[in-house]
Amino acid sequence: xxxxxxxxxxxxxxxxxxxxxxxxxxxxxxxxxxxxxxxxxxxxxxxxxxxxxxxxxxxxxxxxxxxxxxxxxxxxxxxxxxxxxxxxxxxxxxxxxxxxxxxxxxxxxxxxxxxxxxxxxxxxxxxxxxxxxxxx
Numbered sequence: 588x589x590x591x592x593x594x595x596x597x598x599x600x601x602x603x604x605x606x607x608x609x610x611x612x613x614x615x616x617x618x619x620x621x622x623x624x625x626x627x628x629x630x631x632x633x634x635x636x637x638x639x640x641x642x643x644x645x646x647x648x649x650x651x652x653x654x655x656x657x658x659x660x661x662x663x664x665x666x667x668x669x670x671x672x673x674x675x676x677x678x679x680x681x682x683x684x685x686x687x688x689x690x691x692x693x694x695x696x697x698x699x700x701x702x703x704x705x706x707x708x709x710x711x712x713x714x715x716x717x718x719x720x721x722x723x
Contacts, residue, residue: 629676
């Protein structure tokens with residue numbers, strides 16, 4: 588069994604996380620993992636919907652997908668949202684909005700400090716790995 592460490596304070600835990608040396612940029616693999624999880628959930632949601640429609644004898648079938656961007660702490664995640672003729676699996680990702688709440692707080696904090704929209708994008712670039720624009 589592995590060793591378990593406990594920290595007595597959040598400050599101590601944060602200090603140790605900051606001291607940890609990451610090998611390379613972990614964000615792409617984190618985005619890919621989140622994308623895979625969400626797309627599997629959407630596919631399951633869609634399959635359950637189609638089974639329910641079949642049981643109710645209502646005609647429905649798959650109808651492709653569309654792209655949706657979600658901005659999270661690890662950067663932009665582009666999802667393929669599957670749909671049928673009568674519904675979209677967007678319900679699965681609706682809770683995320685377009686950005687995670689922590690990104691919204693960061694943007695609001697930048698505006699509170701008096702930064703322009705362009706400067707907010709530059710300020711968040713090191714954290715997100717890409718610029719935040721007014722369009723997203």
